[in-house]
Amino acid sequence: MVDEDCGDLKFCSYEIESSTCLPCIPTDLPCTKDEECCSDQMCVWGQCTANVTRGTEGTICQGHSDCRPDLCCAFQP
Secondary structure (H helix, E strand, O other), X not given: OOHHHOOOOEEEEOOOOOOEEXXXXXXXXXXXXXXXXXXXXXXXXXXXXXXXXXXXXXXXXXXXXXXXXXXXXXOOO
């Protein structure tokens, strides 16, 4: 039901009917959330990316407070 159920180098692909544990996504491959990416990578502009700081352009946010002062949180598909 949650990423912690899956163990190291895996994430939970949550579905209402059934959820499954999947291997983490390596660098430069498509993602939809930070938890899908391997190690300390983050999902930036839809790709797992290394050496990124939270709050910078393209990182995932829930509100304006998650972003640097010169940026805003914009909801995009």
